[in-house]
Amino acid sequence: MYNNIKSCVTCNKKQSDYFPSNVGENLSPILFSLFLNDLESYFSSNNNLNGTSFQTAENERMIEFLLYADDTVLLSESQNDLQNLLNEYEKYCDKWKLTVNLSK
Secondary structure: OOOOOEEOOEEOOEEOOOEEOOOOOOOHHHHHHHHOOOHHHHHHOOOOOOOEEEEOOOOEEEEOEEEEOOEEEEOOOOHHHHHHHHHHHHHHHHHHOOOOOOOO
16 A cells, blocks of 8 residues: 555645655654644634533533544534534635545
8 A cells, every 4th residue: 555655745836746755654643733733723713613511620621623643523512513613624624725534
């Protein structure tokens, strides 16, 4: 699967030449983290989003999403709230030109 992998870099609509990538796919989680670094503040800035409420030892906390490696889970307690989260996530992904793998 990782034999003869080639990569390129795109920045400001300009694409580099393809180059060999001998290390496999270990950059995905790092790049994913960099791109989603501001997702929490993006969701927090929208007061219309409601996630799932969790009680901790100190207080109650609202959680809208979970991130692990290169996966995202959106959490909500109602269909309408989940749809609002999905709509905002779509806007966020459009802003950063991220593609969601729907098969996952």
